[in-house]
Amino acid sequence: MDTKFKINDEITVDSRSSAGHCRTPAYIRGKKGVIERICGQYPNPEEIALCKKDPQIVTLYRCRFKQMDVWDNYSGKASDTIELEIYEHWLIDA
Template sequence: MTAPAFAPGERVTVRHANPPGHVRTPFYIRGKTGEVERVCDEFGNPEELAFGRRDSASVRLYRVRFPLPEVWSDYSGNGSDTIDVELYEHWLEPTEETAV
């Protein structure tokens, strides 16, 4: 077990990568910033399991919450509507907060 890199409440940004293969990070959430809602367990890495490699290193999973108006610039619902997405640690980076 490896200690989680991120804690609940921490702001994280999803990497904007579009690799080939089988990944479970939806296209629409790549590059978006949200907040860790929950730190989950470590699990087999789907990107390796997709090729039958069952014994590859497991990876930490998080549930990250994103405000829908930040995911979709034209979002028409309530401003506090959100989406939770489960994301693996290697897809997340600490958010660099830019000074206003």
Template structure:
């Protein structure tokens, strides 16, 4: 069973690659992509650690609620492990 995750609802300043519209939203890991250098350090010219990167799939219903065009359409995004936590809910 695919792992359910939640994007941390954080709002730091500065350069990050976790889109605002996904923060606090839950999805399932579509695939693991391996380790990549952390852009939050690279962006400032710093030596960067590697972080695991995942493709996470969200339903449009999860992202937009009743305003979704079609609730079962999906949105996939790449998110670094440090932006993800265990989901609070379980898949139906």
């Protein structure tokens, strides 16, 4: 499987806004993390929601973020993380 990113690559989630169906939560946009795993390639759910006839096939990644980098005033351990599955078209090189 050809992918843009590899495990442990540093990424930033695109901060653009999105109208309609979107699987990328607003709170994670603009945040930096790393690729934890490559989940596979699937039809783009944003295009499916718009009833596009032949949705683009896109790679889905599990990305890991430090909680303290995601939430302002996070008071937990510095080692605490959150993992989210994010499609490739929402990720840019860090």
